[in-house]
Amino acid sequence: MSRFRTRVIAVVRRIPAGQVATYGDVAELAGAPGAARAVGSVMRTCAARGVPCHRVVAAGGQLGGYGGSEAMKRALLQAEGVVLAGSRIREFAVRRWQPGRRTSAGRR
DNA sequence: TAATTGACTTCGC
């Protein structure tokens, strides 16, 4: 169990429902900018339970992947209130979660 | 310990 892994988990757990974060973003918040692939690897190993890994998406608003069940990830995101346009997140720039960003108010 | 793979990202054609 590397510290990086725990770091990624902590960051992902901080992502509020209805919002998403990119792998690169999570990597940076985890303290490893550029480690987007590493973040994917951590997620792929299930990281830990209670971690909404489905809120972590690829850059450009793409879904990325979810153990091969991309459709499931899509359903989960929509269930959280994320509007999807095909296989992409609508208003991704707004839906993207950022630390310091006010999310409880729901305002963008 | 070293090599390979992978839920990524970005530039180029």
Added chain:
DNA sequence: GGCGAAGCCAATT
């Protein structure tokens, strides 16, 4: 806009 190649980091074998 879609396909291809290079770069980066960590986990797994």
